Amino acid sequence: MKTRERILQTSLLLFNEEGESHVTTLEIANEMNISPGNLYYHFRGKEAIIPELFDRFEHELTSILKAPIENPLSLEDNWFFLYVVFEEIHEYRFIYRNLSDLLQRFEVLHRRFSRLLDLKRLTAKAICTSLMQKQIINIDEEEITQLADSITMTITFWMNFQQLRTSETPSHLLMHQGAFQVMSLLAPYFTEQHREFYDGCHAFYQEALKEVS
Amino acid sequence: MSEKGSDIAKNIWLAGLGAYGSKLNEAVEKVGKGTSKYFDELVEKGKSLEAETSERVNKAREFSTISIEDRIERVRHGLGFDHKQDPQLTALTKRVAALEKKLGKLMDTIEPKSKTRTKSRSAKKSTSKKKTVRKTKSKKA
Structure with missing residues (x-):
């Protein structure tokens, strides 16, 4: 290399x-x-390294987030997709760890990070809309906007939040927690026929917890 | 004229790259000896640096881009949700199904035989004939 x-x-x-x-x-x-x-x-110096690492993160996360906007995923794949997003954030977690400090020091990155947030919201909206159209969740347009914001917030700050609560959470547990947290945001909207999918996720999460502890 | 001008500009740029690549005191030393020779040297150095630079620029473009399908597939696999069945398992399932079919046919031949046996002794000849015929059939299958 x-x-x-x-x-x-x-x-x-x-x-x-x-x-x-x-x-x-x-x-x-x-x-x-x-x-x-x-x-x-x-x-x-670091001032040259950080923007280049951010370039990569931005490039990778953008291509990930765009995928469900361009082509709706199956219900199950949406769930796996959450893991992919969390994986990517975890791979560049230093950006998220001291987000406000980092973005203050790099003015350019601030704007670019805002754009990534917008894209996260668009992706969350696209996924919710497709789930609504397939009648997997029962929700109206206005609620989708709120839900998409909550999902974006959870995706962005989940790891920081967990780190504040317990500093030594193994990374794969962080993924399970994050993915399930987002699923639980959707839970109230699941229609009766698809409720079992959520229950399946819940059971899977419980198993994952057992394995770790 | 313009070609010559751009050539000069390029040489200056390359010399600049060369100067950037060499140490300052080395440069000061050489300036005393002969400027035109030094300029040529810098151009040469700049050329090799230029090649290196463009190579690095290309390298930087090669981001690790795995398609989203592959990444989802990897997560699915990692979480133990493999839908694609193991080819060996599918082959075995097929064989079990074939064996079951054969077994079913065999059972058919056995059951009527035991029934005919209890019927009467006079029909014995014909049933035994039937039996052998069916046996060969089932062997072929």
């Missing part, structure tokens, strides 16, 4: 594990066993 790529991957790893603000370029260079000068040759 090229040094440049290794710098990016090592930075991502350290940012995620220790929090971006606690990691210096010197530590990144040490972790990789390269000289700080070599790192500086590729990136002039």
Whole structure:
């Protein structure tokens, strides 16, 4: 792997594990066993690394979020889709961890993150609308807007919220919790015929909890 | 004229890249020796750096893009919800179904036989004939 790529991957790893603000370029260079000068040759400090990592995150999350807007998923795949979204956020969790601090320091990223939030809302709306059309959930247009906002908020802040409650939650449990939390937002709207799908998710979640603890 | 102009501009840019790539004190040393030679050297250096730069730009474009279908499939698999059946299992299911069918036919041949047996002894000849015929049939199947 090229040094440049290794710098990016090592930075991502350290940012995620220790929090971006606690990691210096010197530590990144040490972790990789390269000289700080070599790192500086590729990136002039964290200010150059962070936007590039954000580029990748933005690119990947955008293509994920656009998928259900362009092609509605099956009921079951929507549920798996939630896991994909949480996985992606978890992969770049350093961005979410100190969100306001990071976005304050990088003015450009602020606007771009807002756009990602808008896209999350659009995706949530598209999914809810398709579920409504298939009569899986019983909901009206206005309620969809509120529901989409709640879903967006849960997706965006779930991991922070869990981290505040208990610092040592294993990552795969975070995914299960997040996905089920979103499902439970939809729960009141499920029609009688499709209620069993939600019950299935609930049972699955209970099993996952047992496995972890 | 314009071609020459753009050539000059390109050379200046390449020289700039070359200067960027070399150490400052090295540059100061060489400036004293002969500027035109130094300029050529920088152009050469710039050329190699240019190649490197464009390569890196291309690399940066290669983001890891896995399709959403693949990612959903991976999650489905990871959570243990595989719908695609194991080919071995499907083959076995087929064989079981075929064997059941055969068994059903065999049972058919056995049951009428036991019934005819209790009927009368005079019909024995014809039933035994029937039996052998059916047996060969079932073997073929």
